Amino acid sequence: MATSQAPTRQAITLKGSTNLVTEFFKYAANTILFQRGVYPSDDFHMVKKYGQTVLVTQDLALENYLDRILTQVNKWLLTGSVTQLVLAIISKDTRLPLERWVFDINLVEPPADSAEPPPPKPESEIQAEIRYILKQIVSTVTFLPIIDDPTVFNILAYTHESADVPADEWVDTDPLAIEASKSQQVKLRSFSTDVHRIEAMVAYRYEG
Amino acid sequence: MNQPKTPSRFRSRSDAKTPLTPSIVSQFNAVSLGSPQKRADISNPFLVRSRTASPVKRTTSAAVPQQTSSNAGVIRKGGVESRLDVVSHDYHPPRPELKRSRSTPSTRERSLSHSSAHPDRFITAREDAALPSSLSSGATAAAANASTSSPGHTARLANATGVPLNKRVLAYHEPPPASSSSNFLSAQRNIARPLYARDALPSSNGTTSTKSRRVPTTPERVLDAPGMVDDFYLNLISWSTLNVVGVALGESIYLWAADTGIVSHLGDAPDDTYVASLDFSGDGAYLGIGLGTGSIELWDVASSQKLRTMAPSSDATSAGQVASLSWFNHILTSGHSNGSIVHHDVRVPRHVVATLQGHTGEVCGLHWSPGGEVLASGGNDNVVNLWDGRGGDVGSNTRGAPKWTKRNHTAAVKALAFSPWSPLLASGGGTLHTYHTGAQVTGVHWSVDRKELVSTHGFPGNAIIGWAYPPLPSPSGSGSGTGSGTTGSRGTTPTPTPTPKLFEIRDAHDSRVLFSALSPNGEVLVTGAGDENLKFWRIWDSRDVKGKKKTVAKKEEGGARGILGIR
Numbered sequence: 157m158a159t160s161q162a163p164t165r166q167a168i169t170l171k172g173s174t175n176l177v178t179e180f181f182k183y184a185a186n187t188i189l190f191q192r193g194v195y196p197s198d199d200f201h202m203v204k205k206y207g208q209t210v211l212v213t214q215d216l217a218l219e220n221y222l223d224r225i226l227t228q229v230n231k232w233l234l235t236g237s238v239t240q241l242v243l244a245i246i247s248k249d250t251r252l253p254l255e256r257w258v259f260d261i262n263l264v265e266p267p268a269d270s271a272e273p274p275p276p277k278p279e280s281e282i283q284a285e286i287r288y289i290l291k292q293i294v295s296t297v298t299f300l301p302i303i304d305d306p307t308v309f310n311i312l313a314y315t316h317e318s319a320d321v322p323a324d325e326w327v328d329t330d331p332l333a334i335e336a337s338k339s340q341q342v343k344l345r346s347f348s349t350d351v352h353r354i355e356a357m358v359a360y361r362y363e364g
Numbered sequence: 365m366n367q368p369k370t371p372s373r374f375r376s377r378s379d380a381k382t383p384l385t386p387s388i389v390s391q392f393n394a395v396s397l398g399s400p401q402k403r404a405d406i407s408n409p410f411l412v413r414s415r416t417a418s419p420v421k422r423t424t425s426a427a428v429p430q431q432t433s434s435n436a437g438v439i440r441k442g443g444v445e446s447r448l449d450v451v452s453h454d455y456h457p458p459r460p461e462l463k464r465s466r467s468t469p470s471t472r473e474r475s476l477s478h479s480s481a482h483p484d485r486f487i488t489a490r491e492d493a494a495l496p497s498s499l500s501s502g503a504t505a506a507a508a509n510a511s512t513s514s515p516g517h518t519a520r521l522a523n524a525t526g527v528p529l530n531k532r533v534l535a536y537h538e539p540p541p542a543s544s545s546s547n548f549l550s551a552q553r554n555i556a557r558p559l560y561a562r563d564a565l566p567s568s569n570g571t572t573s574t575k576s577r578r579v580p581t582t583p584e585r586v587l588d589a590p591g592m593v594d595d596f597y598l599n600l601i602s603w604s605t606l607n608v609v610g611v612a613l614g615e616s617i618y619l620w621a622a623d624t625g626i627v628s629h630l631g632d633a634p635d636d637t638y639v640a641s642l643d644f645s646g647d648g649a650y651l652g653i654g655l656g657t658g659s660i661e662l663w664d665v666a667s668s669q670k671l672r673t674m675a676p677s678s679d680a681t682s683a684g685q686v687a688s689l690s691w692f693n694h695i696l697t698s699g700h701s702n703g704s705i706v707h708h709d710v711r712v713p714r715h716v717v718a719t720l721q722g723h724t725g726e727v728c729g730l731h732w733s734p735g736g737e738v739l740a741s742g743g744n745d746n747v748v749n750l751w752d753g754r755g756g757d758v759g760s761n762t763r764g765a766p767k768w769t770k771r772n773h774t775a776a777v778k779a780l781a782f783s784p785w786s787p788l789l790a791s792g793g794g795t796l797h798t799y800h801t802g803a804q805v806t807g808v809h810w811s812v813d814r815k816e817l818v819s820t821h822g823f824p825g826n827a828i829i830g831w832a833y834p835p836l837p838s839p840s841g842s843g844s845g846t847g848s849g850t851t852g853s854r855g856t857t858p859t860p861t862p863t864p865k866l867f868e869i870r871d872a873h874d875s876r877v878l879f880s881a882l883s884p885n886g887e888v889l890v891t892g893a894g895d896e897n898l899k900f901w902r903i904w905d906s907r908d909v910k911g912k913k914k915t916v917a918k919k920e921e922g923g924a925r926g927i928l929g930i931r
Contacts, residue, residue: 195543198556217541225536239531309540317530329535 169276173349174233178226180286180347180354181259185222185243185311186212187293188257192245192300194309206287225311228322233352236263237319242312244332247305253332253361254303257293260355264348276350285347289356292344299342300360338363579830579867583899584888587620589613594894596778596806596822596878597687597701597728597744599641601892603881606648608665609890611898612639617653619665620898622883630668633661643689645696650710652696654686660698662710674708674715688730690739692753697739699727705741705751722749722766729791731780738767740789742777748791779808779819784886788833790817803827806877811904812886816866818903820891822876828891828901830866873897 183205190200190211195218200211213219232238238261245255310332315321344356591614592600600612609620610630615638617630633639633655641654650671653661662671674696684701691697695717696708703723708715725744732739732753739751749766770791779792792805804822811817815833873893880891889901 199543215541215543218543221536221538221540228536308542310535311540313534315532315534317532319532321532321534325537326534327537329533331533 169350173351178230206283237316240314244310255360258357262353288345584902585900587898589898601879601881602644604644604648605884640685641689645691652689656685687728690730692732692736699730701726729778729780733782740780744776746773779805781808783810807880809882820877820880828869828872
């Protein structure tokens with residue numbers, strides 16, 4: 157069993173990392189929905205997470221909805237078939253995409269030549285990176301355009317063609333892209349676990 | 365992809381150990397990380413296409429290492445990395461993949477598009493619009509090679525349409541739940557919202573036009589009116605049927621002929637007093653001027669001569685200033701600051717024909733109905749009284765009693781207007797109105813040919829607001845009717861309305877809009893305010909009303925545009 161020790165550790169890391177990433181998406185989505193006013197702010201309550209307070213929805217319907225999505229995302233993460241998650245904020249009336257919060261999911265490839273797997277990244281460091289991203293999401297409010305219209309959101313998953321898709325639950329859709337001439341983009345921080353690397357970005361409609 | 369019973373984590377590991385992929389991947393990573401910005405300017409579809417076609421012809425797997433090395437060679441030249449990224453994708457021939465185990469190609473493909481996700485990251489939003497070919501060419505070409513028999517065509521097609529072939533954009537089948545919506549909560553939320561998120565106060569001079577019509581938010585003409593008295597209780601503007609605007613500036617009366625734009629000085633009040641109100645007679649030939657002393661002067665407009673001076677009674681000073689005047693035929697009715705209303709018959713020497721005592725405060729609004737049946741008066745005591753107009757000739761000492769009284773205004777009622785097309789009286793008292801104006805009402809006028817009325821306001825907003833008349837689909841007729849009761853009145857019923865507001869001209873003046881008068885053709889409103897400006901607003905343009913005569917329509921156009929001095 158000595159030889160299989162390293163893969164086992166890796167395997168645990170993958171599973172753990174997937175859960176970590178999924179959990180991050182949950183809090184990131186909640187933070188965005190709160191900060192961008194997609195749902196009224198009194199739907200949210202404060203939760204201690206990642207060493208800071210995060211606002212999480214207490215609307216049961218929304219909670220379940222996010223859970224169902226993230227469960228599937230979790231499966232995709234395990235098989236590595238999802239490359240990008242997008243939270244699009246759309247105007248409720250015009251259906252115009254106003255903001256796209258893009259999270260690229262990259263698999264971290266260990267260097268091929270080193271037989272020794274690199275030392276696992278300490279959890280505290282990952283949490284700190286996640287904290288920075290969430291704080292950055294909060295701080296984007298300062299420059300993102302004020303949204304006056306009522307909005308809805310939509311979560312898109314970019315997957316491989318070969319991905320295992322529950323047919324009745326997930327459907328192919330429009331990417332809800334913002335026209336290039338009217339779009340501004342800001343790259344946010346990223347975080348990485350031993351297996352995944354998540355890079356965040358926000359693109360928003362700006363017709364200056 | 366249900367087939368692998370082996371846990372996928374092992375697959376990902378084994379994938380990483382294949383000799384070919386990691387090196388390519390690391391190349392990609394190096395390339396994409398090194399030049400994220402340049403990736404956006406790739407736009408040479410021809411290059412992409414020609415390279416795309418070539419690997420199809422050489423289908424041997426032996427070409428792979430050679431091509432890889434050649435790529436590496438070109439990469440070092442720099443500047444064309446992005447294209448090479450595309451090319452390098454194309455050089456994965458489909459054949460060797462088929463030879464591998466079932467699990468390998470998929471993971472391999474993943475690693476490929478994993479790497480191809482890098483360019484995607486920087487131009488996500490442009491995917492569709494701007495540079496479709498640059499974005500998806502790499503991915504699509506690879507997918508085309510793997511999946512179809514004529515990959516060149518598919519790749520070109522994919523290039524043209526900008527659809528990534530080996531990627532799916534998925535969304536959950538049901539839309540996200542709407543936020544819980546109870547009316548009570550949403551009302552509370554609106555209160556608690558931060559200022560910037562509240563329902564928009566339109567920007568200064570902006571208008572919120574909900575209906576199809578657009579009302580110009582800038583005045584058609586601005587006249588300088590120096591010395592205009594900033595007093596809510598006075599009535600210093602009148603517009604005659606002969607299309608002459610009379611304005612009182614301090615102690616002087618000026619006439620501005622709207623036809624010609626000529627300003628003339630009619631005359632001055634006596635030395636010790638000032639002009640508190642003025643009103644043109646029905647034919648426009650005479651001007652009644654109420655003075656601060658309580659006397660009333662009668663002027664001939666055409667000859668600019670004072671015809672007579674009328675004192676309401678012997679103790680004229682006790683009656684106080686004449687804050688409001690209204691003509692009906694030969695009867696000139698004056699409202700005084702002690703609350704009395706006096707009818708003067710201007711034809712006879714003993715001109716006082718009746719005195720009406722119904723107010724305890726200054727009478728600041730006075731208006732005859734079009735047919736002369738009813739006189740409406742509004743006072744500083746927040747009361748609206750309706751008087752039977754037929755009692756006017758009874759006798760000099762008749763003390764009439766109001767036929768109908770409305771007391772639920774909360775401030776002085778200055779704005780009164782009878783509708784020209786229905787027996788309706790609109791009264792605007794200070795702050796309360798059928799329509800929730802949110803500001804002091806200083807004047808109200810009905811449209812001649814529309815079911816609309818316009819009101820002028822004081823602080824906050826200093827606005828001119830147009831309203832649709834029946835604020836609700838069902839007409840709210842709180843009739844009054846006794847005797848000749850033709851007057852339904854709806855001054856003060858606070859009705860929650862959808863939004864009867866048609867337009868709003870915010871900050872029409874720099875200070876509260878005090879005085880207003882409607883042109884005889886009902887198109888232009890003139891407003892005066894403490895900022896010493898007269899502004900003319902074309903709010904009801906008859907041009908878009910079918911079947912309406914335009915007899916008087918363009919008469920004001922003759923005047924000079926822009927700012928004119930009236931003095």
